[in-house]
Amino acid sequence: MDLFDSRIPRLEKRVARIEHKLDLILAHLGLTEPEPWSDEVNALVRDGKKIQAIKVYREATGAGLKEAKDAVDKLG
Template structure:
């Protein structure tokens, strides 16, 4: 009986945490979109590495571009991949 209750509490906890993470992800995406709009509106220059990353992708070295983005911008692997894909 105790194990069943414990299992149910853990399952509910996992569902709750999953929902909270989803909410955070959604809010972060909205914030990033707003920052991109502000940067375009203010005509802020792109990061200097973007030209090099585009060239690497054009040459077929997407993996190298992702690695470079991680090194220079301090991004995680997924963030760097998404960044390079967005260019």
């Protein structure tokens, strides 16, 4: 393993923390940013394709199954 490979996990954690902080700031300001995949997920929910919507949500966000299911359930 070279030096670059050993830094990746640490950098991924730092990016995740930064993204979390930005999400908190946006929520505090009452701002929302539409996600490019959200239209597809909404359309799948409208068409009764909940499982496919969960799959698309997970692929787009990296969310776990429960988190994705909860998010899709809120839509429909």
